[in-house]
Amino acid sequence: MFKKLFKKLNEDNVRSSDEYDIVVSDNLDETKKTLDSIIGESDDVVVKEFKIAKKRRAIVYTIDGLTNMYSLEQGVIRPLMNFNDDLPKEKDDKRFIEKVMQETILFTEAETADNIDDAILGFMSGQALLAVDGVSTFFIIDAREFEQRGLNEPPSEVLVRGPRDGFNEVLHTNVMLVRRRVRDPNFVCQFGQIGRRSKRDFALMYIKGIVDPKLVDEMRYRLSCVDTDDTEESGNIEQLVEDNVLSPFPQVLRTERPDKTVSSLMNGGVAVSLDGTPFALLAPVTLQFLFKSPEDNYDRWQIGTLVRLLRYVAAFIAMFLPAIYIAMVSYHPGMIPTLLAVSIAGTREGVPFPSFIEAFAMEFTLELLREAGVRLPQPIGQTIGIVGGLVIGDAAVRAGIVSPIMIIVVALTAISSFSLPSYNVSITFRMLRFALMISAAGFGLYGIVIGFIFMTIHLSSLKSFGNYYMSPFAPIRIRDWADLFFRSPLSGQKKRPQVPNTFDDTKSNWTK
Amino acid sequence: MKTQSSDHYTMSPFELSITHISFTIGAGILTLPRALVSSLESSFGWVSILFCGLIMAIFVSLIVKLQRRLTKETIFDYFSRSHHLKWLGKLFSVLFFLYFLAFFAIEGRILANVVHIYLLDQTPSEVIFLIMLLATTYACSKGVEGIVHISLIYFPFVLLVLGIVVLMNVGNLNINELRPFVATEVIRAFDARNLIYFFLGFEIFFFWLKYVNPIEPTGKKQKKHKPLVTYLLGVVGIVILYALVVVFSFGVLTVEATKILPFPTIELSKEVEVLEGLIERLEPLVIVMWIMTIFNTMAILQFIASNTFHAQWFKKGNANIVAFTFGLLSFFIAFSPDSIPESLQMSDWIGYGGFSVTILLLIVGFIVVKKSNKTKSGAAIEQQPGREMDG
Numbered sequence: 001m002f003k004k005l006f007k008k009l010n011e012d013n014v015r016s017s018d019e020y021d022i023v024v025s026d027n028l029d030e031t032k033k034t035l036d037s038i039i040g041e042s043d044d045v046v047v048k049e050f051k052i053a054k055k056r057r058a059i060v061y062t063i064d065g066l067t068n069m070y071s072l073e074q075g076v077i078r079p080l081m082n083f084n085d086d087l088p089k090e091k092d093d094k095r096f097i098e099k100v101m102q103e104t105i106l107f108t109e110a111e112t113a114d115n116i117d118d119a120i121l122g123f124m125s126g127q128a129l130l131a132v133d134g135v136s137t138f139f140i141i142d143a144r145e146f147e148q149r150g151l152n153e154p155p156s157e158v159l160v161r162g163p164r165d166g167f168n169e170v171l172h173t174n175v176m177l178v179r180r181r182v183r184d185p186n187f188v189c190q191f192g193q194i195g196r197r198s199k200r201d202f203a204l205m206y207i208k209g210i211v212d213p214k215l216v217d218e219m220r221y222r223l224s225c226v227d228t229d230d231t232e233e234s235g236n237i238e239q240l241v242e243d244n245v246l247s248p249f250p251q252v253l254r255t256e257r258p259d260k261t262v263s264s265l266m267n268g269g270v271a272v273s274l275d276g277t278p279f280a281l282l283a284p285v286t287l288q289f290l291f292k293s294p295e296d297n298y299d300r301w302q303i304g305t306l307v308r309l310l311r312y313v314a315a316f317i318a319m320f321l322p323a324i325y326i327a328m329v330s331y332h333p334g335m336i337p338t339l340l341a342v343s344i345a346g347t348r349e350g351v352p353f354p355s356f357i358e359a360f361a362m363e364f365t366l367e368l369l370r371e372a373g374v375r376l377p378q379p380i381g382q383t384i385g386i387v388g389g390l391v392i393g394d395a396a397v398r399a400g401i402v403s404p405i406m407i408i409v410v411a412l413t414a415i416s417s418f419s420l421p422s423y424n425v426s427i428t429f430r431m432l433r434f435a436l437m438i439s440a441a442g443f444g445l446y447g448i449v450i451g452f453i454f455m456t457i458h459l460s461s462l463k464s465f466g467n468y469y470m471s472p473f474a475p476i477r478i479r480d481w482a483d484l485f486f487r488s489p490l491s492g493q494k495k496r497p498q499v500p501n502t503f504d505d506t507k508s509n510w511t512k
Numbered sequence: 513m514k515t516q517s518s519d520h521y522t523m524s525p526f527e528l529s530i531t532h533i534s535f536t537i538g539a540g541i542l543t544l545p546r547a548l549v550s551s552l553e554s555s556f557g558w559v560s561i562l563f564c565g566l567i568m569a570i571f572v573s574l575i576v577k578l579q580r581r582l583t584k585e586t587i588f589d590y591f592s593r594s595h596h597l598k599w600l601g602k603l604f605s606v607l608f609f610l611y612f613l614a615f616f617a618i619e620g621r622i623l624a625n626v627v628h629i630y631l632l633d634q635t636p637s638e639v640i641f642l643i644m645l646l647a648t649t650y651a652c653s654k655g656v657e658g659i660v661h662i663s664l665i666y667f668p669f670v671l672l673v674l675g676i677v678v679l680m681n682v683g684n685l686n687i688n689e690l691r692p693f694v695a696t697e698v699i700r701a702f703d704a705r706n707l708i709y710f711f712l713g714f715e716i717f718f719f720w721l722k723y724v725n726p727i728e729p730t731g732k733k734q735k736k737h738k739p740l741v742t743y744l745l746g747v748v749g750i751v752i753l754y755a756l757v758v759v760f761s762f763g764v765l766t767v768e769a770t771k772i773l774p775f776p777t778i779e780l781s782k783e784v785e786v787l788e789g790l791i792e793r794l795e796p797l798v799i800v801m802w803i804m805t806i807f808n809t810m811a812i813l814q815f816i817a818s819n820t821f822h823a824q825w826f827k828k829g830n831a832n833i834v835a836f837t838f839g840l841l842s843f844f845i846a847f848s849p850d851s852i853p854e855s856l857q858m859s860d861w862i863g864y865g866g867f868s869v870t871i872l873l874l875i876v877g878f879i880v881v882k883k884s885n886k887t888k889s890g891a892a893i894e895q896q897p898g899r900e901m902d903g
Contacts, residue, residue, distance in 0.1 A: 331631070331632065332631065332796055334793055335793050335796050335797075443632060443635065443640075443643070444631060444632055445631055445796055445799075445800050446627050446631050446632055446635075446640065446643075446800075446803065448800075449800050449803045449804065450643055450644070450647055452804075453647045453651075453803075453804060453807055454647060454650065456662055456665050456666075457647065457650055457651045457654060457658065457662060459665075460654060460657075460658045460659075460661035460662045460665065461654040461655065461657060461658035461661070468657075468661065470661055470665060473664060473665055474527075474660070474661035474662075474663075474664035474665050475523065475524070475527060475660075475661065475664070476524070476526065476527055476530075476664060
């Protein structure tokens with residue numbers, strides 16, 4: 001019985017391609033039958049039959065909501081219907097196609113397809129499909145128009161100074177945003193399709209003459225190796241093309257900002273933009289990029305330098321502070337100045353837990369609050385902040401569960417971890433923080449050092465698209481130090497960074 | 513060990529020089545001032561350091577000279593390539609394995625002891641040693657580039673620690689303690705037998721000179737500089753760092769105190785009082801940074817020993833297993849002496865042993881490589897055009 005049921009459930013499964021009754025003929029009825037068998041099941045497929053010059057039958061397929069019906073009608077259907085010149089003879093395909101393409105459809109982009117695969121692919125991405133009786137060629141008319149989000153300021157990368165536009169979910173818009181900033185004919189943008197079923201468009205962007213050709217080849221190779229049904233987001237591609245799957249560090253940078261993309265391209269990187277997501281991927285990335293924000297270059301160099309130094313300190317605090325607190329309180333109280341030690345001991349007097357449990361509980365609560373705040377709608381999200389800050393923080397201290405110093409430590413780590421330029425970077429540091437806390441609980445300062453050593457060992461051989469992750473620290477690339485902790489004045493940066501490798505390394509030609 | 517990726521790895525002479533410095537300055541610097549005093553009984557030790565530095569410089573230039581004949585391979589590659597010299601490679605790989613094993617064990621023992629005394633008095637030093645072993649074995653799996661990069665990352669910490677210890681102690685320096693600057697026992701100052709241990713580390717040039725490429729990987733030519741000068745500057749750096757530590761520990765702690773203190777350099781950091789109010793005691797911080805340097809030295813030792821041994825004896829096996837065995841053996845050696853003074857005594861013998869092995873390899877190298885150059889006229893040695901090996 002179950003077998004029967006199972007069989008029944010599986011009856012409606014996917015058709016394999018040879019099940020399609022594919023006939024490409026010049027008889028419109030047969031073509032229609034073929035197309036109906038492939039795409040006719042969906043209800044959003046709009047089929048419209050009409051007659052060219054009141055004589056020859058034609059049929060146009062569109063997908064509801066993806067096509068601008070008005071421009072299709074004005075630009076294609078109406079001219080065809082008013083085709084009152086001498087209509088070519090029934091069998092004269094070539095002349096007919098020529099006439100249609102060159103004399104009738106003028107302002108709408110159109111191309112022809114001889115086989116059904118090309119026709120269907122174009123149709124599925126929103127183009128209109130025109131079949132004419134007596135002609136075995138399909139016309140693919142690009143009258144795509146669909147709803148898209150405006151170019152709002154990216155919520156995940158807000159700048160004070162800088163352009164306010166951000167990528168949206170439409171690939172062509174994103175490429176346009178980059179193209180508008182780079183008018184170099186060497187800027188190359190290549191489209192391709194990824195995903196076995198979804199066939200999403202992606203664009204590979206680079207600037208010929210700056211980028212190392214090996215990097216482009218490598219990226220192309222890795223993208224072509226992606227074989228999956230659908231890449232829902234560029235994050236999927238990121239995970240499938242990165243060098244080391246086990247590493248907690250991001251090996252491809254993501255951004256919603258066109259200006260950041262352009263600056264990466266200008267420094268010899270490649271960018272991949274995927275249709276359906278505002279996040280573009282930038283490769284290669286090394287550790288120092290995680291601390292850079294486009295704003296560093298927009299503001300004057302003193303501000304850029306100080307803010308960048310601040311970020312390095314923030315990363316240190318976000319990773320190490322709770323671990324150091326645990327180590328100091330439970331292993332090395334002698335290192336703390338006497339007065340401070342006394343006050344810490346005083347506040348910890350009523351706390352029933354060891355410092356590790358205390359710190360772990362508070363960090364855990366913080367992560368919970370953060371996650372809840374992200375998921376909830378905006379107005380309720382603020383409530384969570386109040387609940388977290390007031391109720392949990394203050395009440396926990398009053399109840400004697402945690403010490404006030406612990407609250408300070410947790411708050412400081414939270415603020416620090418969110419002051420890094422992009423969100424996914426702070427996740428890395430937050431993850432490592434927990435590992436360091438555990439090792440600090442076990443072995444104090446020695447544990448922290450061992451944790452740090454393990455991290456550096458991992459980083460020392462990590463690569464992103466052939467570039468060592470720790471450069472310019474190791475291997476040493478002295479020139480890049482001009483734009484590392486210290487952001488030197490732009491007039492001092494005449495060369496492009498050494499990592500990634502570039503074809504042409506002169507950025508500007510300043511003569512005094 | 514990722515041999516396949518290490519094959520194409522190249523580093524600049526500067527990077528090798530920094531690796532050499534971090535390799536040489538290991539646990540030794542913690543006890544160096546005392547070793548000096550115990551042999552000389554006065555503050556005249558700076559001459560001995562200078563003298564040792566000179567010897568080291570000579571050896572470095574000799575090894576570089578030997579490497580010029582070998583171009584793109586190490587002396588061990590050379591041994592294993594020719595049929596009748598295979599046994600030499602095997603012999604020396606065993607000698608270096610044993611020497612590095614003992615060296616590693618001592619470094620680890622000193623580290624475990626320092627951590628036990630100053631940081632974790634409840635944790636047994638065996639556990640501390642084993643955790644460090646875990647880290648070094650993991651580091652060995654990262655290949656040459658991994659180890660070199662680790663040295664480069666940690667080098668600023670070495671300078672930072674020494675900077676703190678030296679600069680913050682300037683106020684405590686008592687010049688009078690350094691007198692007599694030139695003592696009567698001038699000849700005895702050249703008796704540098706128990707200082708050898710602190711200056712060993714130039715063996716690294718035997719193994720890693722082949723990775724040095726003065727031309728950048730991009731193919732662009734670097735400015736013309738002599739790699740040898742860079743290496744010698746590294747030697748000068750070591751001498752300066754050592755001399756600073758010695759002068760300050762004599763000047764701040766007095767010669768008599770240096771003689772009895774177990775780890776004079778750490779005691780030196782105890783004297784720092786500038787940061788009062790922020791950090792009560794500085795020495796845990798200094799030790800924490802020294803742990804990284806000691807780790808670095810240990811990782812290089814373990815990597816070179818196991819990698820060379822692996823290449824000479826079982827080329828087909830897994831190199832990580834050799835590294836792991838090395839770690840296990842070192843644990844038993846490290847804890848066979850009962851106390852730290854006994855281990856330190858051992859370090860003298862390691863110094864002699866290591867020195868002899870190095871000299872032996874150098875002599876053999878000069879004899880053998882020269883000879884075969886005459887007979888084979890270097891037919892098998894490929895020299896890549898455009899990529900000259902200058903050292």
